[in-house]
Amino acid sequence: xxxxxxxxxxxxxLLVFAAGALAGAxxxxxxxxxxxxxxxxxxxxxxxxxxxxxxxxxxxxxxQVLIYVGAVMVFMVYVIMMLDPRDPAIQSRFSKLLVPGVIxxxxxxxxxxxxxxxxxxxxxxxxxxxxxLQQFAVxxxxxxxxxxxxxxxxxxxxxxxxxxxxxxxxxx
Amino acid sequence: xxxxxxxxxxxxxxxxxxxxxxxxRRNLLVMLMCMELMLNGVNLSLVTFAHQMGEAVGxxxxxxxxxxxxxxxAVAIPIxxxxxxxxxxxxxxxxxxxxx
Numbered sequence: 354x355x356x357x358x359x360x361x362x363x364x365x366x367l368l369v370f371a372a373g374a375l376a377g378a379x380x381x382x383x384x385x386x387x388x389x390x391x392x393x394x395x396x397x398x399x400x401x402x403x404x405x406x407x408x409x410x411x412x413x414x415x416x417q418v419l420i421y422v423g424a425v426m427v428f429m430v431y432v433i434m435m436l437d438p439r440d441p442a443i444q445s446r447f448s449k450l451l452v453p454g455v456i457x458x459x460x461x462x463x464x465x466x467x468x469x470x471x472x473x474x475x476x477x478x479x480x481x482x483x484x485x486l487q488q489f490a491v492x493x494x495x496x497x498x499x500x501x502x503x504x505x506x507x508x509x510x511x512x513x514x515x516x517x518x519x520x521x522x523x524x525x
Numbered sequence: 526x527x528x529x530x531x532x533x534x535x536x537x538x539x540x541x542x543x544x545x546x547x548x549x550r551r552n553l554l555v556m557l558m559c560m561e562l563m564l565n566g567v568n569l570s571l572v573t574f575a576h577q578m579g580e581a582v583g584x585x586x587x588x589x590x591x592x593x594x595x596x597x598x599a600v601a602i603p604i605x606x607x608x609x610x611x612x613x614x615x616x617x618x619x620x621x622x623x624x625x
Binding site for chain 1: 537538542555558565569587588598602
């Protein structure tokens with residue numbers, strides 16, 4: 354009985370987190386001020402972290418909060434604080450592409466969600482055992498070590514690019 | 526209601542809303558944030574499939590996407606700041622002279 358109650362609680366939490374993430378995403382489109390949009394995005398990311406935790410991949414949940422919320426969004430918030438709040442871009446919200454954008458959005462959601470709900474997912478279900486950090490780390494460094502090294506090359510390239518942009522600005 | 530279908534629908538919705546934001550919003554920073562939302566939707570679908578199959582491949586891909594997103598922001602934000610210093614606006618309409 355306790356097991357069934359826990360399963361029900363899991364489902365309820367999943368629904369709440371999914372609704373929260375969706376609400377945050379919708380607020381991102383509707384809100385005007387960039388700071389509020391950033392807050393909505395942060396809430397969406399935290400809810401997604403909750404969903405990852407419910408799925409049993411706790412390390413991804415931790416990294417979602419650490420990297421996305423802790424690094425990327427804090428960077429974004431700093432930039433928003435540096436900008437002029439009287440910018441006309443903040444006053445006008447939508448571009449001229451509003452109507453075609455909404456039509457394309459409705460078509461995309463209709464087709465993709467319809468395909469998800471109609472046909473059975475073609476993914477073969479595996480062992481269904483949640484994989485832990487150990488399994489992930491072994492797979493990462495044994496099979497995907499090349500991608501790992503390429504990632505470090507990408508990060509170095511990004512650092513060099515960021516420094517080059519700043520230097521270019523100083524010279525000009 | 527199947528959990529996998531619910532999560533896949535949520536990831537599709539997040540991706541589509543992010544795409545809509547990139548198309549319809551005028552603010553450069555908000556467009557960048559909508560791109561992050563699209564990446565988050567993709568991440569959710571990858572984690573869902575990895576959870577369903579019980580393999581760590583999806584999680585590895587999620588980590589690579591984390592790194593790419595961080596690198597993208599690290600390069601995009603200085604470019605946005607430079608653009609703003611030149612034109613004093615975040616409005617996309619000001620930058621139409623960047624057309625090739």
